[in-house]
Amino acid sequence: MTTMTDTSLREFKMPDVGEGLTEAEILKWYVQPGDTVTDGQIVCEVETAKAAVELPIPYDGVVRSLHFPEGTTVDVGTSIIAVDVSGGAAPAPVEEAAPAKPAAEPPSAEPAPAKPEGRKPVLVGYGVAESSTKRRPRKGVPPVVAPVEDTLYGATALQSVQGELNGHGALGATAPRPLAKPPVRKLAKDLGVDLTTVTPSGPDGIITREDVHAAVAPPKAPEPATAAPAADAAPAAAPAPVVSYGGARETRVPVKGVRKATAAAMVGSAFTAPHVTEFVTVDVTRTVKLVEELKQDKDMQGLRVNPLLLIAKALLVAIKRNPDINASWDEAAQEIVVKHYVNLGIAAATPRGLIVPNIKDAHAKTLPQLAESLGELVSTAKEGRTSPAAMQGGTVTITNVGVFGIDTGTPILNPGESAILAVGAIKPQPWVHKGKVKPRQVTTLALSFDHRLVDGELGSKVLADVAAILEQPKRLITWA
Template sequence: MTIREFKMPDVGEGLTEAEILKWYVQPGDTVTDGQVVCEVETAKAAVELPIPFDGVVHALLFEEGTTVDVGQVIISVQTGDAGAEAPVQTAAAPVAEAAAPAAPAEEPVAEARQPVLVGYGVSTASTKRRPRKATAATAGQNGTAAPAAPAAPAAPVLPAVPAQPTGERPLAKPPVRKLAKDLGIDLASVVPTGDGGVVTREDVHAAAAAAIAPQAAPAAAVPVAAQAQAPVAEAAAADTSARETRIPVKGVRKVTAQAMVGSAFTAPHVTEFITLDVTRTMKLVQELKDDPDLAGLRINPLLLIAKAVLVAIRRNPDVNASWDEAAQEIVLKHYVNLGIAAATPRGLIVPNIKDAHAKTLGELSESLSSLVATARDGKTSPADMQNGTITITNVGVFGVDTGTPILNPGESAILAVGAIKLQPWVHKGKVKPRQVTTLALSFDHRLIDGELGSKFLADIAAVLEHPRRLITWS
């Protein structure tokens, strides 16, 4: 018999670690080549990992919620005759590892081929390993000898994930399970309101709010963005009498913070504003909704704003560029990968619509709907968040008038769209109630000077004030 080890695969895109969200197998389970054994969360996406060989699960080396470096063994599998026992020396190997302070063995008995995730590549570069967090199996390292392993060869002694509780498993999507775990909420205790008895994100927040009712505001008052940015969080599981609660910064929030700091102190930001009358655009939105040729498509103001941005880029192509620091060159892009900032349970992410400039209005609508749905389900792939050129962030959905957005790293500009409100406006010489909004454009002043930035923003506004220019300027 052979014990084969499956390592955390190289997630690429500059990421070197991932958190184990959920194990789908337990020691003793039979697995087959290609079977999904766990779900992991990188800083950019949640990904399911398939095992690349057949066998019987020998041990799970990390518990759910543990962050694991790329290249570390996460599961061992006994291959060969599934019913036979492993050799004595093989079964004893985990005991030596548990008693020694070193990291997992550098040379497994049999090296497994590593799966390549969508959008990732396999790297041969070595990864610096961090010491594993103390667990019950390693607690004896500090001055106390670890207990001897039992004689029975079938029971692994490495840290293993507890078996699932008996009874019916609550129905919930992976992001909802992750949210419940972060909030310290037992899904089995949550009353589901989704179709088919599925626990929703709102159900979890309601349960969390009920758990900390004396200290928290009603859950209905918490906007979606606040759920991602200020989790009632571990406050639900922590001592509510404490004056402070500390929340580990990891995953999407950690990468977002690093990226924003890098962007703010690398690219010289300039932000310009314009307030405009979008009454005609709002009327066009309604007309398009009633158009039978567009039946089934999601038509909203963001769709026409995205189209206006694409038209303005066509008229001002130099705004669609990036700065190559190493070569000291400006790289003009002849394609538009349009980023759409999305608030998700995992935090703020910015997937982009590839080659948005070549899409019809209907195709753009389908891409926007798919992008938003995938982001909310936590299934956005790293490839979908790479190589963006210009981004739109819609802060108006939260009732905010505007802001000064920070550039997505590597991009030339970002447009913040404020709330569309009915306001008094001078129209044809008379003050009338009109639909008004404010746009804010932040741009990299190395790439875009004040004149170009002003023309670009003015063209976006002109299209939204007179949407027939979507045809005449295209």
């Protein structure tokens, strides 16, 4: 028998949205089978080890199928969505080619229900039916009969399969698998709860965390048929209550995406670059006053003006005065690579983890241009739209822990960089000013650097220059 291919289908493959990334997790689908899409329309959001990225579809047509559910990690180059570009025409028929399997062979699924002539059944989330050509199973998508008790992303796909088979019998001869999301299944497994005994309360019969907790709650003691004599009613000493914080005693969160990449980078940096951290406490009262004045300046209207802006400018001036701090260590070549440009990284905490996008060629920007770039960087990071390219090629980083009320810290270097400046909270403190103790705005700065290429003298000069500028901001003019 021959098989007629459907030439109207276009398979959109997971692209490499970063620089050499090998996989990405599907965070959210914006379309469903049957939806009409146009060239350039965003169809899904994926998360790589660098950032979350929205993917546009390069076709006009109708979505035929989504090959993976949300939460699945997919290899780059794997097809994730099929689009019918024929204008909604029915797919070309596929002739039956495989004979019925012998009864002795373990079935991969229940015998197929009645279906149109010439078509094989398609299970949602599993692509086309098996043909004579064997395909390597996609990562994160187990076969229908494979147990998924310990498969993190298999439950959602299985729910899709069960919905496809609704009304056509169960998988094999066993009862339908209870519907529950992967974290709920993990919770049930940890608590020793059989999900088949749990009464679901979620939409479409999905078991929730509350249902699992209710299943492990101690049952109420039955009322005795007759009242026992008072002398016989003395109970034994009650066991000590188990301390609980309103639910499961532990929660396990998969390490993936940005957080996984950050963890690997920090471990690599901490154990390859010998870190040294120096501190300085400085009176920044004049800097705080200058910030307020700049907010009223017509050239700064509509821009993000805050102490971080002037701290960033101060660091850029200090690097200009001490250019050897702006370098990296090439282990393979045993060379120090001095950069003649500054891509200034700004550490940003996001719901997906710590990211460090950088301002390209920050050394060449005026103060208004730097303010504009900082504003764009912060807003983009908060919205989760930071591109992988924005996090590549940084040379020096600033991390502002002061926004959390922290005085300072000992930051770990961003991989490939030689220095990182931590900025603490700016607080009013008693300070000796012009021979008298007065309340002044004070902060503590910490500079960590790679001691392989930055010695104590160089690191101290850079930190002292930053402090001097923040204490006397007019040095931005005389030193720049």
